[in-house]
Amino acid sequence: MPERTVASWTAMITGYCHNGLAEEGITTFIQMLENECPIEFTLAAALQIVGENCNPRFICILHGYITKGGFLKDSFLQNSLIGAYAKSGVLSEAVKLLERFRSRDVSWTSIISGSVLHGSMHEALLVFFRMQEDGVAPNEVTIMSILRACSFIGRRRILQWVHGLVSKLGWHQHELVLNSIAETYLTNGYFSEGIQLFFLDFVSMARDGILPGRRLPLSYSVVVIPII
16 A cells, blocks of 8 residues: 555545544544644544544543644634534533634534533523624524523523524524524413514515415424414
């Protein structure tokens, strides 16, 4: 077999990462360290593998390697490292790193989605509030994660605040987001808000000439049918 280069090692590790082969990816990365020095893309792929595999110990090892190698100045690796910690549930370390770095746009979402993934719903909301204080606009992943947290916590005022923010940012016209907000209202027993959103969605779909029944969330039928 021809001698492997940094590029070929990186391609192999990235391939394992994309195919969900965590053990093979980690083994290949360790083999690479015996022969070559990884580049930023290699380290990012390794972080994704250990993050999705929930391996905090190996993340700490990679963190140390990245720091000693002087790679921590790279914003792409900063976000990858924060994302790995968040996915593994080591939220305190993820937040600590977030405070150190300037490039926060992706990192906020990584921590919020990681918090929700590990059932830390209140922590997800706290990070979301800090994200707003930092002036960072949420993306679709952020919003969907926060709505899951709101659904779990079940506080009307918090959900109304998130709903207002979503409308202010223009996400209320996004079908998936709109349905998720309505589902969250209805799931927690806030029928007036949920049904109001249902009719707004119904009118919007009718205006566009779309058959409404094809897109109704399950909660709509659960609530609306008994009323009829």
